[in-house]
Amino acid sequence: xxxxxxxxxxxxxxxxxxxxxxxxxxxxxxxxxxxxxxxxxxxxxxxxxxxxxxxxxxxxxxxxxxxxxxxxxxxxxxxxxxxxxxxxxxxxxxxxxxxxxxxxxxxxxxxxxxxxxxxxxxxxxxxxxxxxxxxxxxxxxxxxxxxxxxxxxxxxxxxxxxxxxxxxxxxxxxxxxxxxxxxxxxxxxxxxxxxxxxxxxxxxxxxxxxxxxxxxxxxxxxxxxxxxxxxxxxxxxxxxxxxxxxxxxxxxxxxxxxxxxxxxxxxxxxxxxxxxxxxxxxxxxxxxxxxxxxxxxxxxxxxxxxxxxxxxxxxxxxxxxxxxxxxxxxxxxxxxxxxxxxxxxxxxxxxxxxxxxxxxxxxxxxxxxxxxxxxxxxx
Amino acid sequence: xxxxxxxxxxxxxxxxxxxxxxxxxxxxxxxxxxxxxxxxxxxxxxxxxxxxxxxxxxxxxxxxxxxxxxxxxxxxxxxxxxxxxxxxxxxxxxxxxxxxxxxxxxxxxxxxxxxxxxxxxxxxxxxxxxxxxxxxxxxxxxxxxxxxxxxxxxxxxxxxxxxxxxxxxxxxxxxxxxxxxxxxxxxxxxxxxxxxxxxxxxxxxxxxxxxxxxxxxxxxxxxxxxxxxxxxxxxxxxxxxxxxxxxxxxxxxxxxxxxxxxxxxxxxxxxxxxxxxxxxxxxxxxxxxxxxxxxxxxxxxxxxxxxxxxxxxxxxxxxxxxxxxxxxxxxxxxxxxxxxxxxxxxxxxxxxxxxxxxxxxxxxxxxxxxxxxxxxxxxx
Numbered sequence: 001x002x003x004x005x006x007x008x009x010x011x012x013x014x015x016x017x018x019x020x021x022x023x024x025x026x027x028x029x030x031x032x033x034x035x036x037x038x039x040x041x042x043x044x045x046x047x048x049x050x051x052x053x054x055x056x057x058x059x060x061x062x063x064x065x066x067x068x069x070x071x072x073x074x075x076x077x078x079x080x081x082x083x084x085x086x087x088x089x090x091x092x093x094x095x096x097x098x099x100x101x102x103x104x105x106x107x108x109x110x111x112x113x114x115x116x117x118x119x120x121x122x123x124x125x126x127x128x129x130x131x132x133x134x135x136x137x138x139x140x141x142x143x144x145x146x147x148x149x150x151x152x153x154x155x156x157x158x159x160x161x162x163x164x165x166x167x168x169x170x171x172x173x174x175x176x177x178x179x180x181x182x183x184x185x186x187x188x189x190x191x192x193x194x195x196x197x198x199x200x201x202x203x204x205x206x207x208x209x210x211x212x213x214x215x216x217x218x219x220x221x222x223x224x225x226x227x228x229x230x231x232x233x234x235x236x237x238x239x240x241x242x243x244x245x246x247x248x249x250x251x252x253x254x255x256x257x258x259x260x261x262x263x264x265x266x267x268x269x270x271x272x273x274x275x276x277x278x279x280x281x282x283x284x285x286x287x288x289x290x291x292x293x294x295x296x297x298x299x300x301x302x303x304x305x306x307x308x309x310x311x312x313x314x315x316x317x318x319x320x321x322x323x324x325x326x327x328x329x330x331x332x333x334x335x336x337x338x339x340x341x342x343x344x345x346x347x348x349x350x351x352x353x354x355x356x357x358x359x360x361x362x363x364x365x366x367x368x369x370x371x372x373x374x375x376x377x378x379x
Numbered sequence: 380x381x382x383x384x385x386x387x388x389x390x391x392x393x394x395x396x397x398x399x400x401x402x403x404x405x406x407x408x409x410x411x412x413x414x415x416x417x418x419x420x421x422x423x424x425x426x427x428x429x430x431x432x433x434x435x436x437x438x439x440x441x442x443x444x445x446x447x448x449x450x451x452x453x454x455x456x457x458x459x460x461x462x463x464x465x466x467x468x469x470x471x472x473x474x475x476x477x478x479x480x481x482x483x484x485x486x487x488x489x490x491x492x493x494x495x496x497x498x499x500x501x502x503x504x505x506x507x508x509x510x511x512x513x514x515x516x517x518x519x520x521x522x523x524x525x526x527x528x529x530x531x532x533x534x535x536x537x538x539x540x541x542x543x544x545x546x547x548x549x550x551x552x553x554x555x556x557x558x559x560x561x562x563x564x565x566x567x568x569x570x571x572x573x574x575x576x577x578x579x580x581x582x583x584x585x586x587x588x589x590x591x592x593x594x595x596x597x598x599x600x601x602x603x604x605x606x607x608x609x610x611x612x613x614x615x616x617x618x619x620x621x622x623x624x625x626x627x628x629x630x631x632x633x634x635x636x637x638x639x640x641x642x643x644x645x646x647x648x649x650x651x652x653x654x655x656x657x658x659x660x661x662x663x664x665x666x667x668x669x670x671x672x673x674x675x676x677x678x679x680x681x682x683x684x685x686x687x688x689x690x691x692x693x694x695x696x697x698x699x700x701x702x703x704x705x706x707x708x709x710x711x712x713x714x715x716x717x718x719x720x721x722x723x724x725x726x727x728x729x730x731x732x733x734x735x736x737x738x739x740x741x742x743x744x745x746x747x748x749x750x751x752x753x754x755x756x757x758x759x
Contacts, residue, residue: 072710118689
């Protein structure tokens with residue numbers, strides 16, 4: 001086996017099974033492995049649904065079992081300043097942000113990377129389902145995880161070349177059940193721990209109630225696109241485009257079909273509702289995105305190219321044509337087929353086969369009506 | 380890799396003599412000291428002998444003024460909470476300092492919730508308090524003054540004798556947390572007018588989970604732990620005889636001459652470490668100070684521009700165990716309340732300092748190695 005003992009890898013250990021196995025595999029491969037737990041949220045201030053203490057205990061158990069030193073680093077300030085503030089700002093703008101993408105970009109692969117470099121690390125490693133491929137010239141590309149159900153490139157799509165240069169994903173090519181099997185065979189305490197759901201600081205708690213602690217709810221009217229008042233809403237931030245639950249209005253109307261959120265009007269604080277999952281207003285033909293970030297240079301693809309895209313996690317890829325503006329700070333993404341519930345604030349992530357090219361944040365969605373572009377009223 | 384241990388204010392390795400004594404007692408004496416039988420009497424005998432050794436070590440008038448506890452924390456909790464509860468009809472005011480150990484501060488916070496009023500005396504940048512502040516804070520309804528003998532983070536020693544003389548004529552009882560000082564300085568509870576004194580065995584090469592509370596004869600309050608009538612009804616629960624015998628052995632080892640020798644040895648380590656850093660042009664300052672007025676085993680250093688957490692991890696990976704502040708939930712560092720009290724919460728010292736603390740088994744070679752490791756990290 002290659003001698004890796006002079007290569008220090010600092011592993012981000014969350015107390016979950018994926019990062020546990022990532023650390024275990026690196027240790028098996030002979031690296032100088034150091035486990036570090038990130039504490040990103042102060043759980044002493046709120047009502048204790050956050051599981052940081054238990055998670056850290058699991059990190060300790062696993063690291064001792066593997067035989068690596070483990071530490072904890074506090075990124076509460078970084079998380080608050082760079083992720084949570086953005087998260088609230090986006091909701092204030094009537095958009096639906098994706099804090100996990102921001103957390104990866106600003107904390108897990110930035111503050112943590114900087115910290116690891118202070119520890120003389122050669123690489124950092126994470127338990128994500130994603131893969132890195134290195135060209136002969138050293139350029140890295142990011143590929144989908146080996147388990148199609150677990151692929152996490154959507155959440156990593158804003159990472160830069162610099163960031164990915166120093167990252168290892170030891171379990172990236174594996175299937176989840178294989179990861180669990182390794183954990184069990186190695187006797188790791190997290191082998192049967194259930195997967196964490198959602199955003200770390202929100203956990204299992206009531207999302208709207210949590211948001212209400214930070215942003216005052218501003219109730220308003222629910223209207224159809226024709227202006228008919230259907231009821232009251234609790235505040236636009238509590239709804240997302242395409243949502244059905246929690247509207248409190250039953251069938252009737254024109255078709256007796258269930259009601260969905262089909263738009264938001266921030267200026268008048270109005271929630272727009274329409275009937276039917278297939279409601280026409282939920283379907284867009286193209287979108288505009290900014291805040292673009294690509295893993296590897298894509299200039300050789302020109303100003304316009306065809307690829308596939310995801311508009312949300314766990315969605316099948318759809319064919320799209322990407323067109324950049326002149327200075328490549330924005331892109332327009334045309335869908336091969338109309339796409340449902342394009343949500344401003346979420347990411348549009350581009351793929352070429354198994355390669356994740358990068359992403360942009362969705363600003364606007366448009367519909368073509370008689371070849372005329374119509375801005376969908378989504379914020 | 381050789382791992383150097385410079386966290387002796389956290390805990391110390393057990394002395395071989397202590398291990399030998401405990402092994403002997405564990406092997407041969409297992410009885411319950413409260414039992415009225417042959418085995419019980421054997422255990423009781425060791426308990427009494429140990430208590431005597433310990434009572435002598437602080438010049439207690441009576442052996443029965445010593446009650447064994449599970450350690451410094453329980454001793455502090457008992458002295459503070461039980462005094463307050465027993466004396467609340469006398470008064471509800473308590474005085475302490477801002478730089479006490481959490482075992483004291485959390486007890487105080489608990490009492491505040493129970494309606495007691497607590498005055499926290501400030502300290503200056505050297506980590507010392509002003510006796511005039513104490514004098515001004517004392518009131519007719521002050522029932523307890525709790526001031527540590529020596530600080531665990533920066534080593535500053537409090538003027539215990541002067542405090543004792545100030546408190547003695549008042550209504551208040553005087554408690555001192557001597558967890559760090561016991562084993563390094565001579566203590567005389569009678570001369571210093573100390574009413575209550577807490578210690579812990581594992582800070583002076585004894586076993587963990589054991590300590591004692593000195594309570595001057597005549598001071599009455601019920602046991603914090605409810606149960607049997609052990610320790611003259613002062614502390615319920617079967618005594619850990621092997622550990623208590625080991626504690627007494629550790630105390631026997633800490634003779635006046637030995638304490639003097641330890642102070643000399645630790646001050647030398649301090650000099651060596653500081654001179655090593657200076658010789659390598661490291662930009663640092665000692666927090667508080669050193670020399671007279673400081674416990675010799677604690678050295679708290681501000682490494683300008685270097686975050687404590689990464690520095691500690693690098694030291695650990697480089698084979699040196701040190702510490703900073705106190706670990707909070709999930710293993711991350713809490714800003715030190717001691718450095719905050721001395722320098723203010725906005726001082727960079729609060730997040731850029733590391734504590735080294737020496738023990739009897741450290742060597743000059745280890746200090747030299749520590750300097751080399753530090754220099755390597757700081758100049759990386």
